[in-house]
Structure formats: C-alpha cells, structure tokens
Amino acid sequence: MSIAYKEQHVHDALPETSHDELARQHFVRSFKEHLVTALHPGLKTAYEKRAKPRFVAEHQREPQSIQEVGQVMKQDSHYQAWSSLLRTSQEMMWSAAQIPVERAIADLAAQAAATPKIGSLRLDPDLQIPSYHTAVDIHCQPGGYHTEYIDNDVAQGAIYDRAVYIYAMGQMGVNNADMGDSTVAWLKQEHPDFKPTRILDMGCAVGHSTLPYASGFEGAEVHAIDVAAPMLRHAHARASSMGLPVHFSQQNAESTDFEDNSFDLVVSHILLHETSSAAIKNVIRECHRVLKPGGMMLHVETPPYEGMEPFDTFIFDWDSENNNEPFWRKSHLLDLEALARDAGFQSHTPIQIMVPSAFQETQRSNTFQGGDFGGGGVWFVYGCQK
Amino acid sequence: MSEGPDEVTLQRKAKGKRPFYFSDPDVDRLLSMVMALTGELSVTRDRLDTLERVARAKGLFSASDIETYQLTDSDMEERAARHRAIFKEVTRIIVGELEDLEDRDEQDYRAVVDQVENDG
Numbered sequence: 001m002s003i004a005y006k007e008q009h010v011h012d013a014l015p016e017t018s019h020d021e022l023a024r025q026h027f028v029r030s031f032k033e034h035l036v037t038a039l040h041p042g043l044k045t046a047y048e049k050r051a052k053p054r055f056v057a058e059h060q061r062e063p064q065s066i067q068e069v070g071q072v073m074k075q076d077s078h079y080q081a082w083s084s085l086l087r088t089s090q091e092m093m094w095s096a097a098q099i100p101v102e103r104a105i106a107d108l109a110a111q112a113a114a115t116p117k118i119g120s121l122r123l124d125p126d127l128q129i130p131s132y133h134t135a136v137d138i139h140c141q142p143g144g145y146h147t148e149y150i151d152n153d154v155a156q157g158a159i160y161d162r163a164v165y166i167y168a169m170g171q172m173g174v175n176n177a178d179m180g181d182s183t184v185a186w187l188k189q190e191h192p193d194f195k196p197t198r199i200l201d202m203g204c205a206v207g208h209s210t211l212p213y214a215s216g217f218e219g220a221e222v223h224a225i226d227v228a229a230p231m232l233r234h235a236h237a238r239a240s241s242m243g244l245p246v247h248f249s250q251q252n253a254e255s256t257d258f259e260d261n262s263f264d265l266v267v268s269h270i271l272l273h274e275t276s277s278a279a280i281k282n283v284i285r286e287c288h289r290v291l292k293p294g295g296m297m298l299h300v301e302t303p304p305y306e307g308m309e310p311f312d313t314f315i316f317d318w319d320s321e322n323n324n325e326p327f328w329r330k331s332h333l334l335d336l337e338a339l340a341r342d343a344g345f346q347s348h349t350p351i352q353i354m355v356p357s358a359f360q361e362t363q364r365s366n367t368f369q370g371g372d373f374g375g376g377g378v379w380f381v382y383g384c385q386k
Numbered sequence: 387m388s389e390g391p392d393e394v395t396l397q398r399k400a401k402g403k404r405p406f407y408f409s410d411p412d413v414d415r416l417l418s419m420v421m422a423l424t425g426e427l428s429v430t431r432d433r434l435d436t437l438e439r440v441a442r443a444k445g446l447f448s449a450s451d452i453e454t455y456q457l458t459d460s461d462m463e464e465r466a467a468r469h470r471a472i473f474k475e476v477t478r479i480i481v482g483e484l485e486d487l488e489d490r491d492e493q494d495y496r497a498v499v500d501q502v503e504n505d506g
Contacts, residue, residue, distance in 0.1 A: 019433060019436060023429040023432035023433065024426075024429050027425045027428040027429060028425070031425070074407075080408050081417075083407045084406075084407040084414045084417050084418075085417065085421065087404075087405065087407075088418045091400075091418070092425060094400070095398065098396050098398065101396070102394065102396045105394045106394070135401075137400035140400040142396065142398050142401075144401070149396065150394060155396065321405065322405050324400060324401075324402045
C-alpha cells in the first residue's frame with residue numbers, strides 16, 4: 001500500500017525551500033512511509049516466529065507486559081533494524097526541516113514580524129520553561145519547542161510546522177489540522193446545541209489544531225497558549241496569513257492568568273503526554289478553574305494502553321524510550337476518570353471516546369504504531385463537562 | 387570555512403541520550419550514514435527527474451531521448467574511468483588494510499610511537 005501524496009498548504013509563514021531541500025524532505029516522508037508499510041508488518045512476524053517462542057521456551061508462558069515483550073524483541077534483528085531506521089528517519093526529518101530555516105532564519109523572523117496581524121500575541125520573557133521540556137528535547141526536535149537563536153525568532157515554529165506535515169505523511173490534512181477538525185466535527189454532531197463563544201487551546205504549538213475552532217465556531221473568541229515564544233510568533237503570523245483571529249499568549253497550561261469560569265470550551269491536542277505526573281494534574285485542575293459551569297474540557301490524545309495486547313502496547317510504546325517522550329508511557333496508563341474527579345470534575349462522567357478522523361482523503365495503515373501518528377484514522381478524546 | 391558574523395547555526399542534535407539498537411552501536415552509526423547517503427542519492431535522482439521534465443517542457447529533449455541514447459565506445463571508456471575512481475574512494479578502507487598486509491616492513495604502530503618518543 002501507499003499513503004496518498006498531497007503537499008502541505010504553503011502559507012506565508014513557511015520558509016522558501018530550494019529544489020534539493022524539498023527533495024530531501026520528500027525523501028524523509030517516503031522513508032517513513034516505507035518503514036510504516038513495508039517494515040512495520042514484519043515486527044509482528046518476528047515476534048510470533050522468533051521472539052515469543054524464545055520467551056515461552058524460557059518461561060513456559062507468553063509475555064504479559066511491555067517489559068516482557070521488550071526482553072525478547074530488543075534481541076530480535078528485525079526489531080533492531082526497524083528501530084534503528086525509525087530513529088534515523090526522525091533525525092533526518094528534523095534535519096531536513098531545519099536546513100531551509102537555518103539558511104533563512106533572519107528573513108523568516110522579519111517576514112513573520114512584518115505580516116499584517118489579526119488577533120493578538122502576548123509574550124512573557126520571564127515565563128519559566130518547565131523542566132519536562134528542558135530535560136530532553138521532546139520527540140527529538142533539536143532545541144525543543146522553546147530555544148531561540150535570534151531576536152523575534154520563529155525558527156523552532158517554522159521547523160515544527162513543516163516537520164509535523166512530514167511526520168504525519170500528510171495524514172492530518174494540508175494544514176495539519178486534523179486533530180482540531182475531528183474534534184469540531186464530533187462536537188457539532190454530538191452536541192449540536194453547544195455553541196462556545198470563548199475557547200482556549202492549551203499547548204497550541206504553531207496553532208495548527210487551534211484554527212479549526214476559529215473557523216468552525218464563527219464569532220467565538222479563541223485563545224491559545226504555549227510555553228514557547230518561537231512557536232507563538234510563528235503561530236500568530238500563520239493564523240494571520242490565513243485570515244483567522246486568535247489571541248496567542250505565552251503561558252504554562254498548569255497555571256494561566258485567565259479568570260475563573262471564563263471559557264465555554266477548553267481543548268488541547270497531544271499536550272498531556274508531553275507533561276508530567278504533577279503537571280497533568282495541574283493542567284486538568286486549571287481546565288476546571290477556567291471553565292464556565294456547563295463548559296466542556298476536551299483533550300485529544302492517542303488511546304490508553306488498557307485492553308491492548310502486550311505486543312501492540314510494546315510497539316505503540318516505542319516513543320517513550322526511543323523518541324524523547326519521557327511521559328508517553330505513564331500518560332497512557334493513567335486512571336483518567338480519577339484524574340478528572342480529583343481536579344474537580346464531579347458532576348459529569350468523564351468522556352473517553354474514539355473520534356473518527358475528519359480527514360478522509362488518504363489511505364491509512366489504520367494502526368497505532370511508532371512513527372505513524374496519524375495512521376490510526378481515529379483520535380482518542382478525553383474530557384469532561386464541568 | 388568560517389561563518390560570517392550574521393550566520394546562525396542551529397542545534398542539530400536533540401538533547402537526550404541517543405539509543406542504539408544493534409549489539410555493536412557502530413552498526414547503527416553506519417546505517418544512519420547509509421540512509422543519509424540514500425537520501426542524497428534520492429535528492430540527486432529527483433534533480434535529474436526535474437531536469438528531464440524541464441527539458442521536455444522547454445522542447446530541448448525528452449526522457450526517451452535519454453533512454454535511446456547510443457553510448458559510443460569512448461563514452462563507455464570515460465564512464466568506466468569514473469566508476470573506477472568511485473570504487474577506489476568507496477573501498478578505500480578495505481584496500482588500505484590490504485596494502486598494510488602486503489607491506490612486509492609494516493611495524494606495529496605503538497612501536498613506532500615508542501621509537502619516535504624515545505629515540506633521543
């Protein structure tokens with residue numbers, strides 16, 4: 001199989017890429033597709049034919065946990081080759097996205113600053129970048145979300161914007177908007193009378209998931225926060241160039257300066273797994289605080305491990321040890337109902353559902369696997385009404 | 387080559403210990419280099435592909451002109467020389483070790499160090 005190819009929408013905040021720079025990015029996308037479609041299926045074969053029998057011979061039972069599958073899979077030559085290649089593809093992806101940005105870093109900053117703006121941007125140079133972002137560079141982006149190289153820097157945002165498209169192999173749509181699009185579509189279908197007028201997106205990065213709320217709920221005031229200034233500068237220029245007003249501010253979702261009971265809808269997209277045990281509790285508590293009574297909290301993530309086969313869990317867990325996602329595993333094992341309850345969400349049952357992807361113009365692998373983030377064709381949505 | 391005062395170098399290695407997968411991490415390193423080379427080969431092929439498409443669009447020549455081009459003996463000889471130069475570069479480490487083997491006067495490197503350090 002192959003994943004339908006469609007190029008990213010080239011908006012004004014993206015760097016110009018030379019012929020060869022673009023070809024390098026396209027190669028990485030094809031490399032990732034090859035890993036997903038040609039080499040990934042062999043992992044199951046290697047497990048069934050080689051690794052599992054080795055475990056069974058030794059223990060007289062099948063592996064029952066991530067650790068037990070890992071004991072034998074990490075010795076398997078196909079797993080070793082796949083992992084080595086997947087890690088390499090991730091490194092090549094960042095490098096290929098960095099090259100045009102590094103070349104034009106000053107021009108990009110000037111271009112973003114000169115873009116006629118709508119909405120607003122409020123930065124806080126004194127904001128402490130949380131240690132769960134500074135300890136390692138999340139998903140191996142050199143410099144993480146927050147590093148700044150020059151004044152008014154947008155480099156990390158411009159790199160992230162392009163890399164997300166390559167990473168998802170286009171499976172999140174031409175604007176990487178699928179997580180937001182899918183959630184808006186689900187809300188409109190399941191809660192047709194819910195008309196949020198004030199919306200907050202936490203951990204918005206470049207605002208790729210934020211914009212569907214601005215276009216989907218006409219007239220709503222949309223706020224988006226992130227800890228990283230280069231993401232927000234890029235996000236503001238990007239949203240402005242697309243004609244969508246969003247109020248961006250540099251804030252940590254654990255503790256914001258928004259008033260109590262001031263939002264109808266608080267959302268996040270793949271934020272929770274990039275925090276920590278303490279931070280995730282603070283984030284959910286903060287959602288409860290800023291939501292109006294009757295308001296809705298929705299976090300888009302990948303599905304929890306509960307109920308998954310040990311082998312599938314081991315593969316899906318690959319990022320936690322191999323792609324600088326230190327909170328990935330723990331975040332997929334949390335008692336989400338207790339998390340909401342303890343944060344104050346006590347009058348409604350938490351939502352834990354799979355929401356179908358709104359982006360249907362692609363053929364997917366339809367699995368959740370390391371390196372194929374958008375391949376599932378569904379998103380896990382966790383949340384609660386206040 | 388030195389960089390100008392305005393040139394910015396981005397951090398290229400992600401903070402965090404890089405995992406290795408094969409029993410010898412040099413295999414991971416080599417694989418990473420092989421994939422980088424494969425990437426550069428792909429970039430070059432894409433550039434050739436663009437060249438053919440532009441040439442056709444401009445009415446200069448088409449991809450089939452390339453397919454049907456008849457190589458002369460002298461063309462072939464020039465190419466073979468280029469192939470030999472490439473092989474020589476790529477197999478340098480192997481050929482070099484063979485040359486060491488064939489050199490009967492080869493001394494143990496440590497002995498040479500001892501010699502130059504302690505000869506006076």
